[in-house]
Amino acid sequence: MNRFLTLCLATGFALCVAILMSSSLRGNPGLLGPKAACYPEVVQVAASQIIADPDDQEIAIQAARLFINTGRRIGDASLVKSGLSALQPALNSRPDARPLILAAVGKQYLHDFDGALELLGQAETLQPRNPTLLLTRANILVVQGHTLKARPECRGLAKAGAFDLALICAATTDMLSPDADAAYAKLSRYMELKPVMEPALRGYAHSVLAEIAMYHDWTDLAAGHFVQAIKADPASIRSAALYADFLISRSEYEAALKALQGKPPTDAVLVRRAIVCSQLKKFGCLLRSRRTLQAHLLAEKKIGSFAHAREEARYLLDVEGKPSEAVERARLNWTLQREFEDADILLRAGRAAGDIAAEQMVKSWVAENGLSIPALSVELGLHPHASAETIPGRGPAL
Known part of the structure; x- marks a missing residue:
């Protein structure tokens, strides 16, 4: 019996063909595009x-899950798009909540929030209490600034028995409200109480607590929760x-650089690393971060994605010192998402560029939604150009 037949009997023919064909992707990128190798x-x-079994929707769904999760983890929008392409046959066939929810997660990453919400609405008719569905929709609504609309999703998580997620979800919706404490x-x-939780969920819970503490200037509490989240x-x-x-x-730049050490070069990591390296005058580190980030942003623009306009705005303001360009990207980002980071960069870029209208957009958002965000340094009626010390990476301290 030759090695080929032995391999096929051991692994199954479709998987055997897949293993043998995997190396051919280097010359035939197909579904994965030019970066396949x-x-x-x-x-x-x-x-x-x-490729070996294009009609098997289960294989396609599992592959799409891998593509989308890996793309999100490494910050690769193209791979997430490949996952969505792999899901298309399943989405076009029999009703199944799994591909609908998975596609929504992919669209959420690409900031196609309306498309994601539409898919979740379809999935809801099939699995109305699916925790991933409810949490994904809550997260999208929070990102869009619709925290009141997100709260029923949190209650839905509790009804579905996902009590840990329900508590974390509720805390997230109140993060910037007067009820944050x-x-x-x-x-x-x-x-x-040290509940039994998956490590990733425990880390997420502590990161939410750290966020609340950070945005409300409870610095000691924030530091403690960040340590627990990362642990x-x-x-x-x-x-x-x-x-x-x-x-x-x-201004703890060395510690910030250490916190980012070993993390995949996503746009979120790269822009922070560039800011820190700029402050520390580590020009080799700055050059590497700048080159990689610029390549990422160019690649995203080529596929029509502006998912990381916030990171680009922050890079333009805090590294390149180009406030006019930064406020343009921050304005674009504001049409997509409205969380603390989005308000922070729009406010700082607007102030640096002398764009009073951009600053007023943030002030109106705070007032209209009854938000309480001490760390944002927004005081309604305060003159935007009052004398202030600039904190690198955060802007004027008022």
Whole structure:
């Protein structure tokens, strides 16, 4: 019996063909595009499995899940788009909540929020209490600034039995509200009970607590929760990026650089690394971060994605010192998402560029939504050009 037949009997014919074809992706990128050879072997094999058996929707769904999750983890919008392409046959066939929810997660990453919400609405008719559906929709609504609309999703998580997620979701919706202290206290007390949770979820809960504390200037509490978040889930890019922001705001640049160490070069990581390296005058580090970030942004523009306009605005303001260009990108980003970071960069870029209208957009958002955000340094009626010391990476301290 030859090696080929032995391999096929051991692995199954479709997988056998996939394994043998994976190396051919280097010359035939197909579904993965021109960067196929740069992706992990497991991603290349999954793409080959689709080629080997294009009619098997289960293979396509599993491959799409891998593409989307990997793309989100490494900050690659093209790979996420490949995942959406792989899902298309399943989306066009029998009703199935799984591909609908997975596609919504992919569209959320690409900031096609309306498209994601439409898919979630379709999935809701099939699985109305699916926790991933409810949490994804809540997150999208929060990102869009619709925190009141997100709260029913949090209650839905509780009804579905996902009590951990429900508490975290509720704290997220109240993060920038006058009720933030109560939301913080409720989630903090729950975490003190040391509930049985997956490490990633435990880390996420502590990162939410750290965010609330950071935005309300409870610095000691924020520092403690960041440490716990990273201890629970060391691989979390979200926790590392938020912790770096916290340290940058305190001018602890060496510590911020350490917090980003070893993290995949996503746009969120790269822009913070560039800011820190600029402040530390580590020009080799700055040059590497700048080149990689610029390449990422150019690649995203080529596929029509502006998912990371916020990171680009921050780079233009805090690294390149180009406030007029920064405020333009910050305005574009504001049409997509409205969280603390989005308000912060629009406010700072507007002030630096002398764009009073941009600053007023943030002030109106705070007033109209009854928000309470001490760390944003927004005081309605305060003259925007009052004398202030500029904190690198955060802007004027009022």
